[in-house]
Amino acid sequence: MFYRLCRSLRRFFHRSRTINNEPLNKVSLVVIILIDIFILTNVFIGLNDIGQWYMAPSEVYPCYAEWDSYRDQTAEDKDFNLVRWAADENNVGLKQQYGWTAVDRLGEINSVCLQYADTKDAIKQPSNTNRLEQLNGKEDAIATLENTNRTIRQQYDSTLLEEIAEQPRDQSINLTSAAQAKATLTENEAQITALKAEITTLKDELLSSSESAAFLTLLNQDSAFQTIEQGYDRASFWYPSIQLAFQAIFLVPLILVAFGGYTIAQRKRYGLIALISWHLLVIFFIPLILKAFEFMQMGVLFTAVFNIVTVLFGRLLFLVSYIYILLIPLLGFGMIKFAQRFIFNPKLQAAGRIQKSRCIKCAKKLQAHDSHCPHCGYHQHQECNHCHQPTYKYLPYCHHCGTAQPVANTR
Secondary structure: OHHHHHHHHHHHHHHHOEEOOEEOOHHHHHHHHHHHHHHHHHHHHHHHHHHHHEOOHHHHOOOHHHHHHHHHOOOOOHHHHHHHHHHOOOOOOHHHHHHHHHOOOEOOOOHHHHHHHHHHHOOOOHHHHHHHHHHHHHHHHHHHHHHHHHHHHHHHHHHHHHHHOOOOHHHOOOOOOHHHHHHHHHHHHHHHHHHHHHHHHHHHHHHHOHHHHHHHHHHOOHHHHHHHHHHHHHHHHHHHHHHHHHHHHHHHHHHHHHHHHHHHHHHHOOHHHHHHHHHHHHHHHHHHHHHHHHHHHHOHHHHHHHHHHHHHHOOOOHHHHHHHHHHHHHHHHHHHHHHHHHHOOHHHHHHHHHHOOEOOOOOOEOOOOOOEOOOOOOEOEEEOOOOOOEEEOOOOEOOOOOOEOOOOOOO
C-alpha cells in the first residue's frame, strides 16, 4: 500500500510539472504557479460569496439574540433600558436594519421577528421621544450637580481647618467659606433629589405608554419566544450543511469542466492544455476538501456525534476529538481502498486502454504491434506461463492460448 501511495504521489508531481512527459522550464513553472495562486484566491472569494448568499440563522431570526438576552437578565431596569434604546431618535429603526440584511439574499426574515421590529419601532413616537429628551436633560443636570458637590467637598475640609486655625479669610486658598460651602451642598442635594423624582416619573410614563406596553407584552410571551428559539436552533443545525451544498454547487461544475478538459487534452495530446487542466482540477479540489473537513467540525455529522457523546458521557466533550481521530483515518482508508479497487484498478484501466490501442501505463496512443511505449518506455507484454508467447499485462487470460495469467508487476 505504501508503494502505491508513493507511486501515486510521483505521478501527481510528474503531471504537475511536465508537458507530454517533458519537464517545464523554470519560467513556465513560475507562470503556472502564479496562475494557480490567482485562481485559488478567486475560488475562495467565490466560495465565501456563495456561502453568504443563504441567510444565516442570526439573519433569519435577528431578534433572537436580543430577546434571549432580555429573558436572561435579572436587572430591575431591563425593561426601561430596552424601551429607552427604542425611543432614541438617533438609532436606526430595527425593521430598516432587517431590510438591509435581506437585500439580494436567499431566505427571508421570520415573521415573528418582523412583528418584534414593528412593535419596537412603534415606541419611537414624538411623545416618547420628548420624554426621553427631558429625562436625558435631567440626568445631565444631576451629573453636573454631583461634579460640583465633589469639588466643594474637596475644598470644604481645607476651609474648615483654616477656620479652626483662625486663619484670616483673605489668606484662604478657597473662594468660599465653610458655611457657604455647606449651604451650597445642601441646596444641590435637594435639587438632585427633586430631579431624581422627576426622572422616576418620566420613566414610569415612558414604560406605561401604549407602545411600550405592547412591546413589553410581546417580550414576555413565552409561546412567541419558543417559536423563535426552536426555529433558530433548527436553522443553526442545518445551516452548515446548506452552506456546504451551495459551495459544492459552485465547485462541482468547475471540477467537471477541468476534468473534461484534462481528459480530452490527454486523448488528443494537447500537452499545455492538459497541464493547465490538471492544475485547475487540483486547485478546485483543494477548497472542496477543506470545506468537507470544516463541515465535519460543525455540520450535521458533528452535531450528531456531539449529541451522542453528551447523552452517553455528559460533558466529557473531549471524547468527540477521540472519535474523530479514530473515524477520519478509517474513512480515509476506506476511500483509498475504494479508489484502488474501482477507480484506479490497473486491471480495469488496462482492459480499456488495450481496447483503444493505448499504453497500459501512460494511456498515450500506440501503433500496431508496439511492445514498448515510445512515450514512457513501458513494456506492454509479459510471457504467458503456458504457451510462452507474449500477452498483454494485467489481462486475466492469454490471447494466444486462453490460459489464466498472474498479476503483472508494474515496477
